[in-house]
Amino acid sequence: MTDTTTHSTRLAEERQTTVDRLEGLRREFGQVVEAAVDSNSDDEHDPEGATIAYERSQVAALIDQAEEHLGEIDAALARLDEGSYGLCVVCGRRIPEERLEARPTARTCVEHAGQG
Numbered sequence: 205m206t207d208t209t210t211h212s213t214r215l216a217e218e219r220q221t222t223v224d225r226l227e228g229l230r231r232e233f234g235q236v237v238e239a240a241v242d243s244n245s246d247d248e249h250d251p252e253g254a255t256i257a258y259e260r261s262q263v264a265a266l267i268d269q270a271e272e273h274l275g276e277i278d279a280a281l282a283r284l285d286e287g288s289y290g291l292c293v294v295c296g297r298r299i300p301e302e303r304l305e306a307r308p309t310a311r312t313c314v315e316h317a318g319q320g
Contacts, residue, residue: 212284214308219277226270233263276309283311294319 240256283289290299294316303310312319 208284208289211289211304211308212281215277215281215284218308219274219281222270222274222277226267226274229263229267229270233260233267236260236263273309279311280309292316 236256236259240260280289283291290304291297292299292313292315293311295313297313299310299313303314310317
């Protein structure tokens with residue numbers, strides 16, 4: 205049987221970690237943007253400009269990933285609140301505890317992974 209308190213605690217901790225990571229990434233993004241303002245804006249001829257553009261792109265991608273993960277965590281918390289956490293959204297069967305341990309935001313059983 206799924207221990208909702210354990211999952212709730214784990215999801216809350218993961219949520220806080222993700223929020224903290226997002227704050228750090230957003231700070232880093234601001235620093236990269238600020239560095240770009242202070243540098244030569246001719247990316248084509250300035251080796252530093254290309255590096256700054258690459259860093260900005262990389263940090264933006266990490267922010268997108270963290271925001272997506274935060275959405276997955278919030279959706280899992282909502283399922284927990286409504287009593288459907290741990291049930292596959294495709295077939296309705298219980299998601300194995302091992303899968304929830306490995307991926308607490310899982311919406312599907314292993315059989316239907318990628319379909320939900």
